[in-house]
Amino acid sequence: MGMRHGPRGMFGGKDKRSRPIRVLLGRMFGYLGRFKRIVTIGAILSLVATIVSVFDPLILSIGIDLVADGNSTFNTLLMLIGLYILIKVTAWILFGVNTWILAGAQAGFVQNVQEDVYNHLVEADLSYHKSEQSGNVTSRVTTDAVSLGTGVQVIISFSSQILMIISSFLLLWFAAPALALTSLVVIPGVAFVAVLFGTVGQRIMLASQRAAGKVSGQIAENLSGIHIAKAFNREKELAEEMLELNQQSYKHGFRFMILMSAMQPLVRSIGQFATAAVLFVAGALAVGTLPVLTIGQVFLGVILVGRFMWPLLMVVMSFAQVQASMAAMDRVSDVLESTPSIADSELAISLAEESDGISFEDVTFSYVKDTPVLKNVDFSIAPGEMVAVVGHTGAGKTTLAALVNRFYDPDSGRILIGTQDLRETTLDSLHNTVSLIPQEPYLFDDTIFENIRYGRPGASDEEIIELCKIIGANEFIEVLAEGYETIIFESGKNLSAGQRQMITIARTMLADPKILILDEATSRLDAYSESLVQDAQEKLFANRTTIVIAHRLTTIANASRVFVFDHGDLIEEGTHEELLALNGTFKSLYDTYYAHQGFEELTEEAAETAKEVVKDDTKDAVPAGPGMMGGHGGMGGMGGLGGMMGMGGPPDPEKMKEMIKNMSPEQRKQMLAHKDMLPPPIRELLEKLESGEES
Amino acid sequence: MASNDNGISKTKSPSRYMLGGLIRHPLSITLATILTVVSILLVTIPTVIVGLAVDELEVGGLSTQFVNYVWLIVGLGLLYMAMYFVVGYIWAVVTLSWERDARQDFFEDLQDYSMTFHDEVDSKRLLSVAMQDISWVRFSLNPALRNILGGFASIIITGVLLSIIDQTPGLIVLFVIPFINVPVGIFTSIILVGTPIYLLYAYKYANAVEPVRRQRSEVMENLTSRTQGVFQGIEVVRAFGKEEHEQAKFGEVSKQYEKRVAREGQLAAFYLPALILTAMTTIAFFYGGYSVWTGIITKGTLIQILGLLVALEMLNFQLPHMLLMMRGGFVNAQRIVDILSWKEPMIEPEEEVAEINWLGDIEFNHISFKYNTTNGNNDHYALKDLNIKIPGGYRVALIGGPGGGKSTVLKMLLRLYDPTEGEVRIGDVNLRDVRTSTVRDNVGLVEQDIFLFRMTVHDNIAFGRPDATREQVEEAAKRAQAHEFIVELEDGYDAMIGERGMTLSGGQRQRLAIARALIQDPKILLLDDSVSAVDAQTEFLMRKALDEVMVGRTSITVTQRLRTLIESDLVIMLDKGRLIDAGCHDDLLRESELYRRIFERLPGAKALLAGVAIKGGAQ
Ligand SMILES: Nc1ncnc2c1ncn2[C@@H]1O[C@H](COP(=O)(O)OP(=O)(O)OP(=O)(O)O)[C@@H](O)[C@H]1O
Ligand SMILES: [Mg+2]
Numbered sequence A: 001m002g003m004r005h006g007p008r009g010m011f012g013g014k015d016k017r018s019r020p021i022r023v024l025l026g027r028m029f030g031y032l033g034r035f036k037r038i039v040t041i042g043a044i045l046s047l048v049a050t051i052v053s054v055f056d057p058l059i060l061s062i063g064i065d066l067v068a069d070g071n072s073t074f075n076t077l078l079m080l081i082g083l084y085i086l087i088k089v090t091a092w093i094l095f096g097v098n099t100w101i102l103a104g105a106q107a108g109f110v111q112n113v114q115e116d117v118y119n120h121l122v123e124a125d126l127s128y129h130k131s132e133q134s135g136n137v138t139s140r141v142t143t144d145a146v147s148l149g150t151g152v153q154v155i156i157s158f159s160s161q162i163l164m165i166i167s168s169f170l171l172l173w174f175a176a177p178a179l180a181l182t183s184l185v186v187i188p189g190v191a192f193v194a195v196l197f198g199t200v201g202q203r204i205m206l207a208s209q210r211a212a213g214k215v216s217g218q219i220a221e222n223l224s225g226i227h228i229a230k231a232f233n234r235e236k237e238l239a240e241e242m243l244e245l246n247q248q249s250y251k252h253g254f255r256f257m258i259l260m261s262a263m264q265p266l267v268r269s270i271g272q273f274a275t276a277a278v279l280f281v282a283g284a285l286a287v288g289t290l291p292v293l294t295i296g297q298v299f300l301g302v303i304l305v306g307r308f309m310w311p312l313l314m315v316v317m318s319f320a321q322v323q324a325s326m327a328a329m330d331r332v333s334d335v336l337e338s339t340p341s342i343a344d345s346e347l348a349i350s351l352a353e354e355s356d357g358i359s360f361e362d363v364t365f366s367y368v369k370d371t372p373v374l375k376n377v378d379f380s381i382a383p384g385e386m387v388a389v390v391g392h393t394g395a396g397k398t399t400l401a402a403l404v405n406r407f408y409d410p411d412s413g414r415i416l417i418g419t420q421d422l423r424e425t426t427l428d429s430l431h432n433t434v435s436l437i438p439q440e441p442y443l444f445d446d447t448i449f450e451n452i453r454y455g456r457p458g459a460s461d462e463e464i465i466e467l468c469k470i471i472g473a474n475e476f477i478e479v480l481a482e483g484y485e486t487i488i489f490e491s492g493k494n495l496s497a498g499q500r501q502m503i504t505i506a507r508t509m510l511a512d513p514k515i516l517i518l519d520e521a522t523s524r525l526d527a528y529s530e531s532l533v534q535d536a537q538e539k540l541f542a543n544r545t546t547i548v549i550a551h552r553l554t555t556i557a558n559a560s561r562v563f564v565f566d567h568g569d570l571i572e573e574g575t576h577e578e579l580l581a582l583n584g585t586f587k588s589l590y591d592t593y594y595a596h597q598g599f600e601e602l603t604e605e606a607a608e609t610a611k612e613v614v615k616d617d618t619k620d621a622v623p624a625g626p627g628m629m630g631g632h633g634g635m636g637g638m639g640g641l642g643g644m645m646g647m648g649g650p651p652d653p654e655k656m657k658e659m660i661k662n663m664s665p666e667q668r669k670q671m672l673a674h675k676d677m678l679p680p681p682i683r684e685l686l687e688k689l690e691s692g693e694e695s
Numbered sequence B: 001m002a003s004n005d006n007g008i009s010k011t012k013s014p015s016r017y018m019l020g021g022l023i024r025h026p027l028s029i030t031l032a033t034i035l036t037v038v039s040i041l042l043v044t045i046p047t048v049i050v051g052l053a054v055d056e057l058e059v060g061g062l063s064t065q066f067v068n069y070v071w072l073i074v075g076l077g078l079l080y081m082a083m084y085f086v087v088g089y090i091w092a093v094v095t096l097s098w099e100r101d102a103r104q105d106f107f108e109d110l111q112d113y114s115m116t117f118h119d120e121v122d123s124k125r126l127l128s129v130a131m132q133d134i135s136w137v138r139f140s141l142n143p144a145l146r147n148i149l150g151g152f153a154s155i156i157i158t159g160v161l162l163s164i165i166d167q168t169p170g171l172i173v174l175f176v177i178p179f180i181n182v183p184v185g186i187f188t189s190i191i192l193v194g195t196p197i198y199l200l201y202a203y204k205y206a207n208a209v210e211p212v213r214r215q216r217s218e219v220m221e222n223l224t225s226r227t228q229g230v231f232q233g234i235e236v237v238r239a240f241g242k243e244e245h246e247q248a249k250f251g252e253v254s255k256q257y258e259k260r261v262a263r264e265g266q267l268a269a270f271y272l273p274a275l276i277l278t279a280m281t282t283i284a285f286f287y288g289g290y291s292v293w294t295g296i297i298t299k300g301t302l303i304q305i306l307g308l309l310v311a312l313e314m315l316n317f318q319l320p321h322m323l324l325m326m327r328g329g330f331v332n333a334q335r336i337v338d339i340l341s342w343k344e345p346m347i348e349p350e351e352e353v354a355e356i357n358w359l360g361d362i363e364f365n366h367i368s369f370k371y372n373t374t375n376g377n378n379d380h381y382a383l384k385d386l387n388i389k390i391p392g393g394y395r396v397a398l399i400g401g402p403g404g405g406k407s408t409v410l411k412m413l414l415r416l417y418d419p420t421e422g423e424v425r426i427g428d429v430n431l432r433d434v435r436t437s438t439v440r441d442n443v444g445l446v447e448q449d450i451f452l453f454r455m456t457v458h459d460n461i462a463f464g465r466p467d468a469t470r471e472q473v474e475e476a477a478k479r480a481q482a483h484e485f486i487v488e489l490e491d492g493y494d495a496m497i498g499e500r501g502m503t504l505s506g507g508q509r510q511r512l513a514i515a516r517a518l519i520q521d522p523k524i525l526l527l528d529d530s531v532s533a534v535d536a537q538t539e540f541l542m543r544k545a546l547d548e549v550m551v552g553r554t555s556i557t558v559t560q561r562l563r564t565l566i567e568s569d570l571v572i573m574l575d576k577g578r579l580i581d582a583g584c585h586d587d588l589l590r591e592s593e594l595y596r597r598i599f600e601r602l603p604g605a606k607a608l609l610a611g612v613a614i615k616g617g618a619q
Helices: A021-053 A056-069 A075-124 A126-130 A132-175 A177-181 A184-223 A227-231 A236-288 A295-337 A397-404 A427-433 A450-452 A461-471 A474-478 A497-511 A529-538 A577-582 A585-597 A604-619 A642-647 A651-660 A665-673 A682-692 B016-024 B026-062 B063-112 B116-120 B123-163 B186-232 B232-241 B245-269 B272-293 B299-313 B315-341 B406-413 B435-443 B457-464 B470-479 B483-488 B506-519 B536-550 B562-567 B584-589 B593-601 B605-618
Strands: A358-366 A370-379 A386-391 A412-417 A434-437 A515-519 A544-549 A563-566 A567-575 B173-177 B182-185 B361-372 B381-390 B395-400 B421-426 B444-447 B524-527 B555-558 B571-577 B576-585
Touching: A021 A056, A021 A075, A021 A132, A021 A295, A056 A075, A056 A132, A056 A497, A056 B272, A056 B299, A075 A132, A075 A295, A075 B186, A075 B272, A126 A132, A126 B232, A132 A177, A132 A295, A132 B186, A177 A295, A184 A236, A184 A295, A184 A358, A184 B063, A184 B123, A227 A236, A227 B063, A227 B116, A227 B435, A236 A295, A236 B026, A236 B063, A236 B555, A295 B026, A295 B063, A295 B299, A295 B315, A358 A397, A370 A412, A370 A567, A386 A397, A397 A434, A397 A544, A397 B395, A397 B421, A427 A434, A427 B576, A434 A497, A434 A651, A434 B395, A450 A461, A450 A497, A461 A474, A461 A529, A474 A497, A497 A529, A497 B361, A515 A665, A515 B444, A529 B593, A563 A577, A563 A585, A567 A577, A567 A585, A577 A585, B016 B063, B016 B123, B016 B315, B016 B605, B026 B063, B026 B123, B026 B299, B063 B123, B063 B315, B123 B182, B123 B186, B123 B299, B123 B315, B182 B186, B186 B232, B186 B245, B186 B272, B186 B315, B232 B245, B272 B299, B272 B315, B299 B315, B361 B406, B381 B406, B381 B421, B381 B571, B395 B406, B406 B524, B406 B555, B435 B444, B444 B506, B457 B470, B457 B506, B470 B483, B470 B536, B506 B536, B524 B536, B536 B555, B571 B584, B571 B593, B576 B584, B576 B593, B584 B593
Parallel strands: A386 A544, A386 A563, A434 A515, A515 A544, B395 B555, B395 B571, B444 B524, B524 B555
Antiparallel strands: A358 A370, A358 A412, A563 A567, B173 B182, B361 B381, B361 B421, B571 B576
């Protein structure tokens, strides 16, 4: 089903309906069918009420004739009055009951549509959500469903108006056929009005909705960029742009309104012409030697023709409303008829307990046809292995994460967890096993507690606090005015970027997944906080299959293997050392990265300073304290050759060996603790020495 | 709603707000009202004419007089059509232009409110007020008020016509209005007594809608915001397999909404005033019938009386609906006024300090700052007793953990917020004494999470200087290292940027934002550069860009880059809103335990320190 449309504003909608009205009405009645009993009762009540209420002018007209003849008694008058009251009150009660129960049915109808549409949307393909603004998707559930509700109401009252018109006409027909025929003079007029509305009216209405949609879109955008408008003093210009859109919307709205305002006088004067016509014909028939009509019937004719007019006016006026709700039904049908391409297949089974590790077998994937984002990617990650994925922007790293979560299916090739193809496992079990920390932290408008608990609904407050302590989030959450009960507002407007990210990390860690994917999960954190998170990860997720996506090389330091992606290709793969030795893309990434961290420009003086500091630190290596940055003690005394990488040309191997041999075992150990910072040859040497000594 | 006690606000009453548009065009509305009365008269008179015609029929048969009556009805119909169209036209102009202006004013007011306001009020709510609530207020004027006025006119005219009939000799006179000596009979009394009762009940009926409508709006708001939240975060929902959970939650909210909708719909049932009208007609029928029976009035007159009252009954079709609409509109107006009566705590100085040395020293004088939160009582300080002096022209680096207050410091300097306590001084001028627009002309910001508008690349860069030429834009883009990737875009500088800059990578967005800040040539440049999700290549380009742009300005950079720290003239460390330490890199490294701990965590620092140590030791 084609669910991709361009961006639109809040009230936006496609202009052309893609389904015939019959189908749309059918679907609408399908929903109403769920309230069969109520609707049937309503219909019967409404029928009875209409018939009853049609008779009251008849009573009046009989009354007129009776009193005029002079041969009636006072009692007959009283009786007629009693009858009149009876009819009126009965009709009032019947209509009241009818309105009452139909209001319930209508509200239920809206709720049913909303729930259906919502449930579909929650399961709709991610590509749909990505291609639409979230406001647009939401309006399927809100604006459109409400518009459908109004449509139902209009259709219900439409039918009772029609009933009213027909029964009035029939009554007139039985009382005086000639008058009934005369009343038909209104038809051309009414037909004209109806056609006018169906064509011009609808066009104008759509144009005015579109214009309003633009205004709404613009307001939405300007509100979310308000801080920028302020920072750049652009309020005035934005207001001017707004004024223009507003003026457009006014222009179209005005046309529509004029049309609407023309309706009432049109229909009512048509009614007045009909009155004149009926009066004339009735007059002609009521006089002469053989009067066919009584004066009371003349009255009846005039009253009944007048009675046509209001229901007619309502019917014609509701045309626009019906059109609008048919358009809404059409959009809603788009959603309801679409079947998500990603759903559990019939043969899907749960992911087995022992399934672990991820393999990509010749996977190709594209968002847009013919521009593959991943090309023939082939790799496998052993259970419990931690793998890093690096590459330039746009290399396809986030896509890779999305595929493992089965947000999309590959165009070709297979993705396996253990030996199970993702397409043959249930989504539920997949998402219980795999968890992703996405690049853009997203939080719900709820308390911090609830946001973290989203990862595991049963978790107790204590567990959450405990976890936050480990990753270093507790510190800042505690000091917030409401602590963990602080309500997050508009997906995190009242938190700092780093705080948002910490909470998403806590959420995923709480979920305790077997397979963890971190997509730039710590990019908004300072180095210190990041190291805390890494420590926590090491502690809590040791020996779990993990994919880490990052630009910052420190983030991926713990990975056992690195995959390098470039424009959708997996171009290099191996351990840090292997890749550095390869002297390829990773090497150049690595070099550029460190080059820009700045130490090649370190002055002699600064180096001296640092050296002294390091020496100092050796003496008073402070244990991790409760202080703010209760760090991991000093790194004093650490000897190493890493500096040579930064300090100039390639290190002289002989000299290196010399140095390393001169080191104390402790120094070497400490160097090894940071071995990922060292060039591979030196690391190897160190390791060799270390193991040699131990054996 | 809002909770500031020490600000200014422009409060209005909801009814004044509602009628604001009408009051602004007193002549048009008076004219329209007069025309309404006249045109209602034109549709009411025919009922009288029908009565006259019937009497004529009985006396003179199908006389010319009778035929004239018929033509009169047609003529009046035509006249009515023209006249009522004019009425509709006037109302359309007046109310729609009110709606347009109200929306524009509302938007401009929102823009003028300081960030404190936008922190407190949900932008989704603002949007729905700007669109729906304002529309509903307009509905309550047109068609609601317009039709209600028409209804009143019908009642009054009917009353007047009935009182004329009451003058027929022989009918009971209940009392005589003193001074003008007009006798009041049964038919007039029906209107005189019935109408107030009718209106009283109609008013009660309409009033009942208020709480229901309010609740309905609130539930709808809740439903919208939840739904939107879930769709925005659909990836999170999926990743945790929470679809069913969310569906169940939605089911609950939508059931609540269902209840409110049903409740509001049910209000329309049993419209009591309808019975009152019936009672009025019945009495008239009874007394009229009796009078014809006794021969005091003619059949025609009875037809007139009944015709008039039956026509009045037609009001039942429209009036209840319109009354609800009007009363509901009042609720909406209340919501709008609530927002507009927010008290603005940020006050622009009456008179601005004339000469400000923007390159002078920046001083934070015992600054404490609290964000206002939705529920009002916030005792969490984002900044606490911050006291520091930044010499003009310095390059400053700002570091600290998540929520340390770094971004907040930058926002203070842009005067997006005023400090809760203490003062910010630039070149020895208190920022409170400088207009926000002047501050923002001289201070440029590259924010943490870059926001780009749905405009072309050119317009986004030229955002702060709409009159900039293409050359100037390109120049800025080049200096920000953005030119190269821009020319590679399909439409180059005319490429449209998608919602929230979705189609550009983080690094590209940041470079556009740098260009956007540069084109303003700010004296003080603020960079919230703490997102590290850019690749090494981009980082290199960005460093180049930043080096370039910091020359000749005071710059403050929030950073995680080692190199920035080393190159800065001053490093400021913040934690949980407090100043931990400040000084140049070398000094800090030597003197500050905490700085060393942070420093060693920075990428590359370990290797660096290690290298230094070895080198030193080897010599
Ligand atoms: N709009 C806001 N409303 C309420 N509280 C806020 C708002 N913005 C920030 N805060 C709070 O103020 C404190 C400081 O936030 P700030 O954004 O200045 O931190 P930061 O140092 O920039 O952190 P990060 O490194 O994560 O960006 C935090 O505790 C945060 O929760
Ligand atoms: Mg920040």
